[in-house]
Amino acid sequence: MKQIIKKNVIKLIKGIDYEKCNSCNICMSTCPECFKKDENQNKIIFDDPQNQCSLCGRCICKCQQDAILHENMGEFISYEGIEDPPAFISYERLHNFMIAKRSIRRYKKKNIPRNIMEKVLNSMRYAPTGANMRTLKCTIISGENKVKGLSEAIMDKIITSTPPNYNGNV
Numbered sequence: 303m304k305q306i307i308k309k310n311v312i313k314l315i316k317g318i319d320y321e322k323c324n325s326c327n328i329c330m331s332t333c334p335e336c337f338k339k340d341e342n343q344n345k346i347i348f349d350d351p352q353n354q355c356s357l358c359g360r361c362i363c364k365c366q367q368d369a370i371l372h373e374n375m376g377e378f379i380s381y382e383g384i385e386d387p388p389a390f391i392s393y394e395r396l397h398n399f400m401i402a403k404r405s406i407r408r409y410k411k412k413n414i415p416r417n418i419m420e421k422v423l424n425s426m427r428y429a430p431t432g433a434n435m436r437t438l439k440c441t442i443i444s445g446e447n448k449v450k451g452l453s454e455a456i457m458d459k460i461i462t463s464t465p466p467n468y469n470g471n472v
Contacts, residue, residue, distance in 0.1 A: 314373040315355055315362075317348045322369035332364045413444050 315336070318329070329337040329346060336350045348370075362370045384390045423440060443452055 315348060315350070315357065315375075316371040316373060318346060319369045319371050320345060322367045324367055324369075326367070328364050328366070329361045329370065333361050337361065411446060 323346065325346060327339075327346065329348075330339065333355070335354045336348055337346055338349045339345075340347045357375070359372075359375050362372055362375060419442060423442075426440065443449055
């Protein structure tokens with residue numbers, strides 16, 4: 303499995319390198335909105351006249367022939383041994399892991415070591431967003447006084463922005 307790490311530049315899918323393309327149709331099944339079969343030329347084409355391409359890069363990652371022509375799509379990372387994610391971890395194991403990870407908010411008055419926080423943030427970079435976009439930002443605030451001050455500011459904002467006749471029953 304491979305994935306694209308995007309940069310903040312203008313990204314572009316340009317088309318298909320027909321010398322590399324083996325007409326496997328993976329690009330069409332990955333993105334039927336932008337890849338079409340041109341029956342006259344008997345080949346797959348990249349056709350995006352309405353700019354529907356979200357530049358997620360899935361077509362590039364899925365193409366085993368490296369036939370998708372692109373610019374500025376970022377750095378590729380390969381994950382050896384995870385070509386078939388269901389073979390790597392079964393649905394049942396992943397599901398059980400996810401339901402076992404309960405959040406209990408009994409905060410401790412100690413800082414999380416930086417290396418652990420970096421691992422958590424790195425994993426968060428790959429969490430699903432529902433739109434193949436990574437526009438979410440994360441700010442780490444540490445220190446008891448800073449966290450307490452932020453909590454108080456948030457509560458003040460909630461209290462002052464809540465309409466006076468709001469009763470919580472929506």
